[in-house]
Amino acid sequence: xxxxxxxxxxxxxxxxxxxxSPIRRLAPKAEAAKSRxxxxxxxxxGQPDIETPIEGLEALKxxxxxxLEYSPSDGxxxxxxxxxxxxxxxxxxxxxxxxIITSGGSEAVLFAFMSCLNPGDEIIVPEPAYANYMAFAVxxxxxxxxxxxxxxxxxxxxxxxxxxxxxxxxxxGILICNPNNPTGYLYTRKEMNRIRDLVKxxxxxxxxxxxxxxxxxxxxxxISACHLEGIEQNVVLIDSVSKRYSExxxxxxxxxxxxxxxxxxxxxxxxxxxxxxxxxxxxxxxSLDCPRSYAIHxxxxxxxxxxxxxxxxxxxxxxxxxxxxGAFYTVVRLPIDDxxxxxxxxxxxxxxxxxxxxxxxxxxxxxxxxxxxxxxxxAYVLEKNELKRALTILAKALEAxxxxxxx
Amino acid sequence: xxxxxxxxxxxxxxxxxxxxSPIRRLAPKAEAAKSRxxxxxxxxxGQPDIETPIEGLEALKxxxxxxLEYSPSDGxxxxxxxxxxxxxxxxxxxxxxxxIITSGGSEAVLFAFMSCLNPGDEIIVPEPAYANYMAFAVxxxxxxxxxxxxxxxxxxxxxxxxxxxxxxxxxxGILICNPNNPTGYLYTRKEMNRIRDLVKxxxxxxxxxxxxxxxxxxxxxxISACHLEGIEQNVVLIDSVSKRYSExxxxxxxxxxxxxxxxxxxxxxxxxxxxxxxxxxxxxxxSLDCPRSYAIHxxxxxxxxxxxxxxxxxxxxxxxxxxxxGAFYTVVRLPIDDxxxxxxxxxxxxxxxxxxxxxxxxxxxxxxxxxxxxxxxxAYVLEKNELKRALTILAKALEAxxxxxxx
Numbered sequence: 148x149x150x151x152x153x154x155x156x157x158x159x160x161x162x163x164x165x166x167x168s169p170i171r172r173l174a175p176k177a178e179a180a181k182s183r184x185x186x187x188x189x190x191x192x193g194q195p196d197i198e199t200p201i202e203g204l205e206a207l208k209x210x211x212x213x214x215l216e217y218s219p220s221d222g223x224x225x226x227x228x229x230x231x232x233x234x235x236x237x238x239x240x241x242x243x244x245x246x247i248i249t250s251g252g253s254e255a256v257l258f259a260f261m262s263c264l265n266p267g268d269e270i271i272v273p274e275p276a277y278a279n280y281m282a283f284a285v286x287x288x289x290x291x292x293x294x295x296x297x298x299x300x301x302x303x304x305x306x307x308x309x310x311x312x313x314x315x316x317x318x319x320g321i322l323i324c325n326p327n328n329p330t331g332y333l334y335t336r337k338e339m340n341r342i343r344d345l346v347k348x349x350x351x352x353x354x355x356x357x358x359x360x361x362x363x364x365x366x367x368x369x370i371s372a373c374h375l376e377g378i379e380q381n382v383v384l385i386d387s388v389s390k391r392y393s394e395x396x397x398x399x400x401x402x403x404x405x406x407x408x409x410x411x412x413x414x415x416x417x418x419x420x421x422x423x424x425x426x427x428x429x430x431x432x433x434s435l436d437c438p439r440s441y442a443i444h445x446x447x448x449x450x451x452x453x454x455x456x457x458x459x460x461x462x463x464x465x466x467x468x469x470x471x472x473g474a475f476y477t478v479v480r481l482p483i484d485d486x487x488x489x490x491x492x493x494x495x496x497x498x499x500x501x502x503x504x505x506x507x508x509x510x511x512x513x514x515x516x517x518x519x520x521x522x523x524x525x526a527y528v529l530e531k532n533e534l535k536r537a538l539t540i541l542a543k544a545l546e547a548x549x550x551x552x553x554x
Numbered sequence: 555x556x557x558x559x560x561x562x563x564x565x566x567x568x569x570x571x572x573x574x575s576p577i578r579r580l581a582p583k584a585e586a587a588k589s590r591x592x593x594x595x596x597x598x599x600g601q602p603d604i605e606t607p608i609e610g611l612e613a614l615k616x617x618x619x620x621x622l623e624y625s626p627s628d629g630x631x632x633x634x635x636x637x638x639x640x641x642x643x644x645x646x647x648x649x650x651x652x653x654i655i656t657s658g659g660s661e662a663v664l665f666a667f668m669s670c671l672n673p674g675d676e677i678i679v680p681e682p683a684y685a686n687y688m689a690f691a692v693x694x695x696x697x698x699x700x701x702x703x704x705x706x707x708x709x710x711x712x713x714x715x716x717x718x719x720x721x722x723x724x725x726x727g728i729l730i731c732n733p734n735n736p737t738g739y740l741y742t743r744k745e746m747n748r749i750r751d752l753v754k755x756x757x758x759x760x761x762x763x764x765x766x767x768x769x770x771x772x773x774x775x776x777i778s779a780c781h782l783e784g785i786e787q788n789v790v791l792i793d794s795v796s797k798r799y800s801e802x803x804x805x806x807x808x809x810x811x812x813x814x815x816x817x818x819x820x821x822x823x824x825x826x827x828x829x830x831x832x833x834x835x836x837x838x839x840x841s842l843d844c845p846r847s848y849a850i851h852x853x854x855x856x857x858x859x860x861x862x863x864x865x866x867x868x869x870x871x872x873x874x875x876x877x878x879x880g881a882f883y884t885v886v887r888l889p890i891d892d893x894x895x896x897x898x899x900x901x902x903x904x905x906x907x908x909x910x911x912x913x914x915x916x917x918x919x920x921x922x923x924x925x926x927x928x929x930x931x932x933a934y935v936l937e938k939n940e941l942k943r944a945l946t947i948l949a950k951a952l953e954a955x956x957x958x959x960x961x
Contacts, residue, residue, distance in 0.1 A: 155787055155813075156726065156759045161694075162669040162819035171627060171825050198620045207833070208615055213605045215803045215837065220578060250657050250805065253827040261693060262569040266673060282826035286668060287568075288695065319563065352563045380562055396622045396832030398657065398805075406562075412569035418578050419689035420660040425803030426614070426833040430622065 164285045166511070168278060176494040177505050186502040187494070188537040190525045193328065193475065197448065199393045199434070200441050206433030210426065218425045220417040222248020222401075226432040230401065233435055237360065239373040239384075245403055247413055248423045252358050252387030252400035256280065259383045259402055260287040262412040263319060263352050270320040270354070271313050273305060275478055275512035275519060277328045277356070292318075293514045298480055298522065301469040302330035304338040310345055320352035321345065323372070326359040329512050329524040330478050331471020333363055336370050343375040353378060356385040358400075359474035361442055364450055367472060379405045390475075391442075392434045397427030449475055452527040452534055459538035460525075463545065465553075468525075475527050478509055478519075484550035486510055486523050492548060499543040502536070521552070571692045573918070575685060583901040584912050593909040594901070595944040597932045600735065600882065602800045604855065606841070607848050610799060613840030617833065625832045627824040629655025629808075633839040637808065640842055644767065646780040646791075652810055654820055655830045659765050659794030659807035663687065666790045666809055667694035669819040670726060670759050677727040677761070678720050680712060682885055682919035682926060684735045684763070699725075700921045705887055705929065708876040709737035711745040717752055727759035728752065730779070733766040736919050736931040737885050738878020740770055743777050750782040760785060763792040765807075766881035768849055771857055774879060786812045797882075798849075799841045804834030856882055859934040859941055866945035867932075870952065872960075875932075882934050885916055885926075891957035893917055893930050899955060906950040909943070928959070 177187050221227070227243040234241050249255040256279070264270065266288030272280060274293040284291045292313045296302040310321070321342060326333045334342075346353045355372030363369055372382045387400035402413055417423075453471065460468040465482030483489045486508035493503050509522035527534060545551060584594050628634070634650040641648050656662040663686070671677065673695030679687060681700040691698045699720045703709040717728070728749060733740045741749075753760045762779030770776055779789045794807035809820055824830075860878065867875040872889030890896045893915035900910050916929035934941060952958060 155815075156670065156757055158669055158816055158819040159672050159675075159694075161672065162822065165819070165822035165826070167822055168627075168825035192624075194623050196621065199622045203622070204620070207617055210614055213611070214603065215606045215610070215801045216601050217599075217802045220575075250831075251828065257827070262565050263563065265566050265568065266695065268566075279826045279828075282822065286823070286826070287566075288673065350563055394622045395624045396829065398829070398831045408562075409565055412565040412572070415569065415572035415574055415689065416693070418575035419572070419686045419693070420664070421658065421686075422803065422805070424657075424805045424831040424834060426837070427831060430833070 161285060161288070166278060166281050166285070173490060173494060173505065176491060180494045180503060184501070185498050188502065188504045188529065188533060188540065190527070190529070190537055191505040191507040193390065193526050193528060194395055195390065195393045195475070195528045196530065197393045197445050200437035202436045203392060203394065203430040203434035207426070207430050210429055215425055218422045218428060220422055221414060222246070222423050223428050223432065226428050229432055229435050237369065237371060239371055241403065245405055245410070247402045247410065247417060248428060249400045249402050249417075250420070250423050251389065251398040252356065252385050253279065253283075255385045255387070255400045255402035256283045256354070256356070257286060258413050258416045259354055259385065260284060260289055261416055262409060263383070264289040267317060268319040269315070269317045270322050271310055271318065272322045274514060275329050275509055277324055278511045280322060281514065291514060295513070295518065296330070296332070298467070298469060298478060302327065302332040302478065304334055304341070307341050307345055314349055318349065318351065320354055322354040322356070324356040326363055326473025328359065328474050329476045329507070329509070331474045331476050333365065333367055333472035334370060336368060339370040339372070339375060343378055346378050346381050351381060352383055353381050354383045354385060358385070358387040358390050361391040361445070362449055362475055363473040364453060365472045373403075381406070383409070388431045388434065392431070392437070394427070394430060394434065397430050398424050399427040399431040449527070451531055452529075455531050456525065456527045456534050456538070459535065463538070463542045465545070476524055477527070478522050478524050480522055482545060482552050483521055483548060484552055485520050488550055489548055490523060493544050497544050497547060499540045502540055504537050504540050504544065568692060568695070573685060573688050573692070580897060580901060580912065583898060587901045587910060591908070592905050595909065595911045595936065595940060595947065597934070597936070597944055598912040598914040600797065600933045600935060601802055602797065602882070602935045603937065604800045604852050606800045607844035609843045610801065610837040610841035614833070614837050617836060622832055625829045625835060627829055628821060629653070629830050630835050630839065633835050636839055636842050644776065644778060646778055648810065652812055652817070654809045654817065654824060655835060656807045656809050656824075657827070657830050658796065658805040659763065659792050660686065660690075662792045662794070662807045662809035663690045663761070663763070664693060665820050665823045666761055666792065667691060667696055668823055669816060670790070671696040674724060675726040676722070676724045677729050678717055678725065679729045681921060682736050682916055684731055685918045687729060688921065698921060702920070702925065703737070703739070705874070705876060705885060709734065709739040709885065711741055711748065714748050714752060721756055725756065725758065727761055729761040729763070731763040733770055733880025735766065735881050736883045736914070736916070738881050738883050740772065740774055740879035741777060743775060746777040746779070746782060750785055753785050753788050758788060759790055760788050761790045761792060765792070765794040765797050768798040768852070769856060769882055770880040771860060772879045780810070788813070790816070795838045795841065799838070799844070801834070801838060801841065804837050805831050806834040806838040856934070858938055859936075862938050863932065863934045863941050863945070866942065870945070870949045872952070883931055884934070885919075885929050885931050887929055889952060889959050890928055890955060891959055892927050895957055896955055897930065900951050904951050904954060906947045909947055911944050911947050911951065
């Protein structure tokens with residue numbers, strides 16, 4: 148008989164490795180500031196203030212079920228069929244079978260990694276990158292090999308040579324987010340073709356998170372991973388209705404692939420968790436009926452906010468932001484010593500006329516510790532007047548911050 | 555430079571290992587039967603036909619939000635506070651901080667395993683057991699060491715010596731489901747105390763899935779893992795509103811533990827997936843207000859169904875079911891060669907007066923291949939008259955089935 152000598156069961160090594168969310172980590176400090184009566188402008192999180200389409204809200208009010216029962220593990224067929232038409236608008240040609248409904252885009256990433264990556268397998272991710280990819284990679288025991296894109300190059304795709312240098316026998320895929328969270332960068336056709344060639348040459352999975360496709364501001368074409376010819380079996384599209392319909396809370400996303408073997412694998416994970424949220428699916432399906440004016444209104448709103456924010460930022464002494472082409476974030480360089488310290492300081496030690504700002508330290512979007520120390524991510528999900536006020540507060544904060552540098 | 559020679563990216567070994575759901579696997583055959591005009595009585599899945607509480611449905615109709623936004627990663631505080639009162643009725647003493655809201659009980663199991671188990675770690679599970687535990691163990695790279703409980707002993711807890719035999723340096727926990735899915739067994743105080751002593755002695759986690767606590771029919775006491783003294787830091791309670799309120803579709807469950815280090819670990823997984831479903835939380839919170847009459851009505855309904863089903867089963871020649879003490883399942887021995895074959899045959903090759911039955915082969919609830927071959931799980935989630943009809947069809951099917959044995 149074997150007897151253990153420890154006195155408390157330990158948590159797993161995986162849990163130790165899991166990163167704490169850089170976006171949500173400072174939340175208690177923000178709560179404390181609010182309880183001191185300080186107004187906090189939330190520029191830290193991608194929770195849009197745009198209203199959910201009325202079609203979705205009305206469908207919610209008219210749910211006339213007596214039993215809120217399980218839905219199919221891959222989601223309602225009617226919803227998946229309607230999504231086929233949605234994607235067709237973007238020249239993404241699918242059948243309902245190609246689409247698996249997930250509990251948010253988050254679950255789509257998790258199930259993609261679980262189904263494609265063995266422990267120790269590697270994926271290459273241009274960074275700064277959405278911090279939770281790292282969490283899902285850790286969940287699957289996989290390793291993210293980062294390639295740094297830089298603010299000075301506007302966060303363009305790093306050269307293919309840099310990717311080639313990282314590819315080895317454990318490399319299983321590349322992950323991109325396009326338009327990009329956190330940088331707002333939109334990959335060009337040339338860049339997407341380079342990715343395609345690399346994926347094809349090395350027989351990799353291409354995980355492509357395209358939840359911000361509605362938010363492209365430059366007139367540049369949106370090149371989906373699904374548009375790339377010759378790698379149809381390699382592409383895993385990650386999607387979500389959260390951002391496009393302001394429906395972050397309903398937890399409805401999708402994992403889309405033409406690769407049947409992969410879909411069969413993903414379905415085993417889907418069946419284990421039984422079904423995606425019933426109510427969210429009903430709302431999301433109805434939201435697909437919202438008129439084009441909803442998207443246009445939203446688009447115009449964000450265009451204005453973007454212009455207001457980027458202009459304002461670049462007018463502050465020592466601050467630099469590239470012009471984001473899509474999504475509703477930008478990564479900004481600030482004249483500071485340490486973005487973690489600065490973001491916390493804004494919540495704990497600073498206020499301007501009874502208000503302060505909450506930003507996301509960019510260091511959480513890089514895997515190496517010394518990266519992003521003078522960068523923050525700003526989400527422009529507030530209306531223009533609030534953004535202007537937040538810009539004023541940022542300028543004042545930078546003047547007062549004891550860790551200001553002279554860049 | 556390294557070049558791979560395969561021509562298609564492969565799915566992960568984990569995905570290969572993932573079991574297909576024994577409950578959902580036959581679904582396409584059932585669909586095919588229905589499209590041939592055959593009525594299928596679903597005894598295979600724990601989807602209750604009892605109506606969702608009116609309090610929950612009304613709350614749904616009155617959601618008056620303009621933006622369906624993220625909720626906190628651990629769920630709404632108001633909901634968690636109300637749950638404290640719910641658990642107090644069962645002498646489970648909690649604070650809101652002990653409760654983390656998850657996307658169904660499924661996510662609670664997944665996050666518990668992810669947070670507690672390293673790849674290769676073992677947990678001991680009495681079987682037959684809910685099939686998806688295996689799927690979540692595979693997801694975490696952990697190993698389930700089964701201990702067989704037998705129909706002839708009414709599926710009572712196997713002797714502690716059998717547990718001791720399996721315990722080694724990789725053993726990290728014990729998982730129980732109480733009242734049990736699929737057997738309907740309810741662990742006695744004596745059995746629970748034995749489990750407590752074992753957990754304490756070997757410093758294990760005790761994962762206890764208690765989603766069926768409302769469904770106990772014998773007047774025997776419900777002993778929660780949370781009632782066991784001296785192992786408060788070891789217990790992880792898995793819960794869900796799915797069964798007690800007929801709300802399987804809203805995907806609201808909970809992971810409950812007094813172990814702060816574990817909660818902090820689980821929260822990292824929660825933050826990565828951002829939040830549990832917003833709409834489901836609103837419905838579940840309101841459902842906690844349903845009057846005692848809802849639970850009584852539900853209870854009385856199931857008592858009748860249980861009596862009807864078990865009586866009827868034991869009257870069929872060669873069929874044996876123990877009397878389940880809780881939940882709404884029973885594992886039944888049938889005079890057949892192979893339950894997988896029989897369950898499929900019922901859907902593909904049999905009908906009686908235009909109808910057939912769908913059952914869950916019990917082999918899917920055991921980890922060894924030759925186990926449960928003459929057993930099926932029956933869920934009594936249909937009303938009495940439908941159950942009676944289903945019993946008649948089962949008797950006729952057993953007469954006609956070519957693989958009938960002479961037990």
